[in-house]
Amino acid sequence: MSSGAPELVDEARRLKLFAYLDAREHRRTYLAIMRLFASTLLADLSAGEVSAAIARAERRGEVAEGESRVETVIARLKQLVEWGNLVPGRREVVAASIAEFQHGSVRYQVSKLGVRVQRDVDQLLRTTEGAREVSRELLPAIAHGLDELLDRLARASLEHERDPRGKAAAKATERLAEQVTTLFLQHGELAATVRDFYAYLGQVVTRYHLMADEISGFRNLLVEYIQMVVEDVLRYTPSIAEVLTRKEFRSAVGRLLELLTPAGTLGSDIERSRGRRVEDWTELTDWFVDRPGRPSQVTALREATARAIGTLLATVKRATSGGGPEPGRRAELLKLAKWFDESTPDQAHTLAAAAFGLYSARNLAPAPEFDGDDERTPWADGPVLDITVSVRGRGDRGARGRTSRILDDPLGREQLLAEARDADARHTDTIAELAGAQGRLDRVTLSPAALGTLCGLLTDAMAQRERATDSGESGDPVGGLTLRIRPAEGTQTIRTERGVLELRNTAIEVTA
Structure with a gap:
């Protein structure tokens, strides 16, 4: 699949790569198999070799008993092939029996996406739940790397002009590729550490209760660490943004990609390293530079820092406050x-x-449906119910805090007043039109607005009658207009710009 066409990716097929992580009964076996394949480059294993490795894991207690049998291992391998984590293969073997041939000839290899999933899983399982240090030292490295990149690009272009196929040109292109790869590796590591740190920070600010040692740690986090991160961002990002927004730099990116991507050397389905596509440089620029309607990640970082500091200060103040009611x-x-x-x-x-x-209670209705909870699940392992702060802190569900202050909006007020004046003017014109048609409704043509007002008065007058043979009356007290309806022989016709209204056995009169 081409990396340039993400819309063509089969999401359902790729999401099956994670299915073995949610297999309740055999998850540990699947993890042991995938770790075995992902631990060796070009792993090409048979079911018997996998069975031997699973047997060692079984003796260590890492998998359940009986999972090392060859028949069981074959079933697990076939299931991983169906999910797409493994791919089957075959090679010639020397076997003493049909069973040995079947177990030895069918080989299994790990797929590219399967390796990536397992690598991310192992990294996730090794990651602690605490804060991750932001690699602040990468910001000056990126700033220096951009300047050095421009110098190496100029030297590489000069060497290619002299002798495109010479050793000097090839060496200059190789150094240029090293600089590009280093630059994007540094930016990727910086972006990952920033995301992880602020994800942890967002998890912290939602907590209501803090332990004594946590309060001390959060004070240092507020006063020292976050301040240092923001200071480094403010110090180095202007110079990085200035380089990325230069007109000559944007034109140099095209020349850079030509040097790093010789024509016809790679297929369209090859996943390129970062920095070899225009989209990679656009993403790098968007991380540091604001665009109209699309703030950069640096701006988002500053805003998130301000919100986090305010929330953490309120949390620490509430936890350390000695006066007032107990917060929890x-x-x-x-x-x-x-x-x-x-x-x-x-x-x-x-x-x-x-x-x-x-x-104790007597339940006469059927038991409700439980979502992952039953009588065999301990309460500590069951689903978690979120409790609001007012319930936790005060034991009631009443709303807390003062009523929000009504803000004064002069522009909005003037707009509403203008709309009201326009509506009054239109209503006055409509009343004047109906008043001018007094005594000759069947000889004039009413506008749509006048027809709407007439129909409204007609509806009110008909509602005043108890029987169809009675008369009715309605009026507009603001405009001083009165409409009377009475039974009459024949048909009264009222013409409008959009059609004709006929009233049979009914007559209406309008008086001003």
Whole structure:
């Protein structure tokens, strides 16, 4: 699949690559198999070789018993092939039996996407849940790398003009490729550390309760670390943005791509390294430079920092405040949890009934559907229910805080007044038109606005009648217009710009 056509990617097929991670019964076996294939370059293994490796993992307790049998391993391998993580292969072998031939001739190799998924999985499992340090030292490295890139590009262009196929030109192009690769590796690492750090920060600011040691750590995070990150960003990003927005730099990118991508040397389905496409340079520029209607990641970083500092300061202030009501019931809940831990099952039931009012009940309706929870799931492993701050802190669900202040909007007020004046002017013109048609409704042609007002008065007058043979009356008190309806023989015709209104056995009169 060509990397330049993401819209053609089969998402359903690729998402199946993650299916083995959610296999409840055999997930550990699938992980052991994929780690075996991903740990060696050009791994080409048979079911017997995989079975031997799974047997060693079984003895270490990493997989369930019985998973190392060849028949079981073959089933797991076929399932991974169906998901797309492995690809089957075959080669000639010397076998003493048909079974040995079947087990040895069919080989399995890992797919490219399967390796990438397993690599990301192992990296995720090794990652801690704490904050990740932002690689601030990469910002000056990127700034210096851009300047050096322009110098190397000029030297490479000069060498290619002298002798396109000479050793000097090839050496200059090789150094240019090294600089481009280094630059994008540095930017990729910087962007990854920034995303991870601010993802952790967003996770922290949503917490309501803080431990004593966490409060000290968050103070250092606020006062020292975040400030250093923002200072480095403000110091180096202007120079980087200035280089990326130069007119000569944008024109140099085209020459750079020509030197790094010789014509006819690569196929269209090859995944290129970063920096070899125009889209890569556009992405790099968008990370540092604002565009109309599309702020850069640097701007988003500054805004996120301001929000995070404000939220963390409020959290730390609430947790360390000595006056006022207690912000939460953490101490009481910890004491209650200790009582539960030290009590017998009967005492725990009594304690739960006393603490939460969970007395016995008789359910006459069918049991509701549980989402991943049943009577065999411990409460600690069951689904988590989000509790609002007012319930946690005060035990009630009432809204807190003052009513929002109504903001004064002079422009909006003037617009509404202008619209009201226009509506009054149109209504006055309509009333004047109907008043001018007094006594000769069947001889004039009404405008759409006059017809709408007439129909509204006609509806009100008809609603005043108790029977169809009665008369009715309605009026417009603002415009001083009155409409009377009475039974009459024949048909009254009212002409308008959009058609004709006929009233049978009914007559209407309009008086001003």
